[in-house]
Amino acid sequence: MKTQLSKSPADLQAKLEGQTRYVHDMRLPGQLVGKILRSPHPHARIVRLDVSRARAIKGVVAVLTGEDVPHHTYGPTKFKDWNILARDRVLFIGDEIAAVAAETDAAAKQAIAAIEVEYEELPGVFDPEEAMQPGAPVLHETIAGDNRPMRIALERGDVERHKQEAAVVKSGRYRSNRIYQGHLEPIGAIASWSDEEGITIWAPSHIPYRARETYAAGFGLPEDKVRIVVPPIGGSFGSKYVLKVHVIAAALAMAARRPVKIIMDRYEDMVTAHPRVPLTFDLEIGADREGNLLYKDVVVYADAGARVYWSPNVIATACTRPDNIYRFQSAKSEGHLCYTNNSPTTCMRGFGNAEMLFAVESVIDEIALELGMDPAELRLRNIVRPGERTIHGYRLDTCLLEECIDKVKAISGWERRADLPPYRGMGIALANHVSGFRAIDPRFDGSTAVLRLKGDGSLELETGEIELGQGMSLSYARIAAQVLGVPEGSILVKSGDTGRYPFGIGTLASRSTVMGGNAAKLAAEALQRRLVSLACEVLGKGASLEDGRIRYGEETYPLSEAAAWHRARHAGEELTVRETYVPDTEMPDATYYGHPSPNYPFAAHVAEVEVDPDTGRTRVVGYWAVHDSGTIIHETMAKGQVYGAVAQGIGWVTMEDLIVEQGRVKNPSMMDYRMPGARDIPNIEIAFLEGEDPNGPLGAKSLGEVALDPVPGAIANAIAHATGKRGYELPLSAERVWRAIHST
CATH class of the missing domain: 3.30.365.10 (Aldehyde oxidase/xanthine dehydrogenase, molybdopterin binding domain)
Structure with a gap:
């Protein structure tokens, strides 16, 4: 099997001609088809599970239940709440109950249909705040009796004092929603087993070494008995880190002693999707009469779903990283990561930063409006500068954020903002990010x-x-x-x-x-x-x-x-x-203070929108993005990152929404989950402010995620400018915008 090679012209040609072999295209000698039986209930006890009829079907080689697999405690984070297959209870719609491996797809499907399960339905909880309440159903008693595996509480400076001093205070409850990553390549894996080599898994994973560590723990094997081979990846955006389907394919391969391939169809992928973590922010920011930002106070609620994937990193990022753009004199963050009977959530491009910046940049615009200040000027007054140490300890050896703001104002024609026609608006938003993060793996980065x-x-x-x-x-x-x-x-x-x-x-x-x-x-x-x-x-x-x-x-x-x-x-x-x-970074301490990245990219974006007051539909008619990402190593690829990020952000803010009610995905198809097409994307003008960073290769910083981070805030602010009404919940769909326009 081929491993990844550089993206040479020949490789590009192979992709264009459809010759690239993704995991779906691969086949090993003797390969079987794997399928998974999933729970139809968000929370239920398994009363009876009978697989005898499935095992008797011609062509079926292996059938596994929770009684047939190891029961080691494992998981990709310190919260070890994973299993291979459910034993006593199912915790979300799509939870894995049994798995089969068969000679053909038809036989595997027939076997899945033949498995008999009786359930005793149990009460479920689907909202993070409700999950913390006394009497709520508890998902993982040994980890979190209050359904809260992680709590963040930090404060820098004296927030209460600055609240007393503030002349202008703006606040609100903001919500970011579940987003399906929308990768073209479906989720899948091939696994094989041998007594000499152990498990080999061919899977499109971003983090094969961390996956190897996780999966080895799940089977009680040493890490050198698990090998992960990464074929070409057909899109991910955070969805393909560590996945249960990889583990189940391996368990089937061990039982059948033959290779097993599992490929999820789009419906199965979306029903059991591990989407972007939905976050709720109760945010308050105060400033003095001159527009100096004094404090930021936020409480964050995050829905981990039924198991922990990468949501702890997402909520930690949301509680800290955006603070490092501005010179807040004090900051307080409280975060609650909660179990619910929804499908587990995971990371997606932006990783908590883009979500929080939607709220922060919205509130900063509200402060500017109250003070009668230009939103760009208010930001210029408060941004961090090169050579500074930020409120959470980030050391800014380079920072061209001021230049980013000046440049994006110039190329967007920001001075037009005051003279736009009705229902047309312009919004600005800033962003920062990291170029690696020391706390991702405290052992080595x-x-x-x-x-x-x-x-x-x-x-x-x-x-x-x-x-x-x-x-x-x-x-x-x-x-x-x-x-x-x-x-x-x-x-x-x-x-x-x-x-x-x-x-x-x-x-x-x-x-x-x-x-x-x-x-x-x-x-x-x-x-x-x-x-x-x-x-x-x-x-x-x-x-x-x-x-x-x-x-x-x-x-x-x-x-x-x-x-x-x-x-x-x-x-x-x-x-x-x-x-x-080995980077010269500092592991953040228990209060999240430290210098976790070699360098930090920054960006300033401006969006221009047109809103139809009769329908509420928002059309982004212009977009300008200016980036401080150090030396640009490959300009074409760098621009591609920004174009893609802006398109992704437009979809997120104006249309995309994975709708989940009582744990059930209501729009599990690409026909019902609207993503942007070419006609939804305006002309995007991009500028890079090059300046060598001493800690980057040839002076480079990162670009891939910071390109998305300001998009929700910029578009939200443009809509508020166009309509005079603030949107507090993503997506800012036509219905929500229409209701805001016509509210009294």
């Missing part, structure tokens, strides 16, 4: 790269980070090529196999460019030194590496010649270097 000189003079760069289509492989090749002076097309980037390539935390927290890129740069510099040393050994002192060739006097030699020199002196071995980048 760097990256390792292996660079190898091949016999023909080409190079292979191995990394533990994962290509998602974001251009990571191209960036790494370009970084190494610039150091060595070779064509970037001569460098092949490989990743996505825990059995072959270096350890990596994976692609999350916008870490791949800075973490993996710094490792690639270090490896290229190490190889450069080794090549010069080898050339001096062979040719004599004074040899050098120039423009990708060895130079000695007037003579030059290709790298293929250097490869031959090394192999002749080292028993045929290839010249290989291995380097690890």
Whole structure:
């Protein structure tokens, strides 16, 4: 099976021609079809489970229930609330009860239909605030008797004093909704088992090493008995980190002793979707009469669903990261992560930051309106500056946020804002993010790269980070090529196999460019030194590496010649270097204070909207995005990140909503879940303010998530400007906007 290679022109052509082999396209010898029986109830006791008829069906090789699999405590976070299959209770609609492996798809479906289950329905709880109340059904007694596995309480400065001093106070209850990640490639996996090698899982995971650790714990195996191979990934946006379907495929493969493939159809994927974590914010911000922001006070409620995936990181981000844009003199955050009988929620691009910024940027606009100030000017008065340490300890070695605001005002024609016709409005919003986050894995947050000189003079760069289509492989090749002076097309980037390539935390927290890129740069510099040393050994002192060739006097030699020199002196071995980048970061303390990232990107966006007062429909008619992401390594790929993020944000704010009632998804199809099309996207003008950051490879910062973070706030503020009415709940759908316009 092929692992990931760099996104070369040949690879791009293969994608365009449909030749790329995703997990759905792969087939192992003897492969079986896997299916999962899922609960139709949000909360119920399993009274009787009979699989005898399923096991008797021709072509069925294995049928598993909770009694047939290990019962180790495991999960991807410190809250170990996962199982492989349900035993006594089901906790959400879609909870996994049994699984089958059969020779054909038809036999597997027939077996699933033949399984008999009797349930005793139990009361459910579907709202985080209700879940905390006395008497609410408890989902995981040993973890959280009050259904609250995680609580955050932090305060910087004296919020109560600043509340007394504030001349202007604005507040509100804001809600961000469930969003389906909308990946083109359906969720799926192939698993195999052998007594010698253990479990091998082919799965499109962002974080294969963390997945390996989680799955090994679930089966009670050492980590070296679990191997994760990552095929090309057909979209994710946070949905494909760690998934129960991977574990169930592995359990079936162990039972059948043959490879098993499980591919979920779109309906199953959406019914059991692990969407963006819905958050509720009770937010208050105060300022003095001159517009200086004094304090921010927020209480956050997060719906983890029935099990914990990555929601703890989402609520922690929401409670802290947006505070680092402004010079709040004090800040207080209280966060409640709660179990409910909804499908488990997980991360999505923006990771809690975009959600909180929807609320924060809305309230800041309300303060500007009260003070009679231009919203951009109020922000300029309060933003952080380069060289500062933020309220939560972020060290800003570089920060071009002021320049971002000035630039986005200029290119958007911000001065037009006061003279727009009725029901047309412009809104501004700011954002920050990280380039990796120390607390993602407290044990290690760097990256390792292996660079190898091949016999023909080409190079292979191995990394533990994962290509998602974001251009990571191209960036790494370009970084190494610039150091060595070779064509970037001569460098092949490989990743996505825990059995072959270096350890990596994976692609999350916008870490791949800075973490993996710094490792690639270090490896290229190490190889450069080794090549010069080898050339001096062979040719004599004074040899050098120039423009990708060895130079000695007037003579030059290709790298293929250097490869031959090394192999002749080292028993045929290839010249290989291995380097690890360890960032100069600080693990946040118990109060979330620290310097968790090597550097921090910033952005300022402006949206222009037109609202139809008769229908409430919002049309985004213009969008401008200015970014401080350090050196832009590949401008085409960087612009692609921003275009995609803005399109994703337009969908989120104006139309997308995974509707869940009493634990049941009401719109589980792409026909009923509206996502934006080409006609929904306006002209988007993008500008990058380049300035080298000392901690990034070639001076780069991250871009992928900060490009989405300001979009909800910018569009929400534009709608409020156009209508004179503030929207407090995403999406700001036509119905909600119409009701706001026509409310008294």
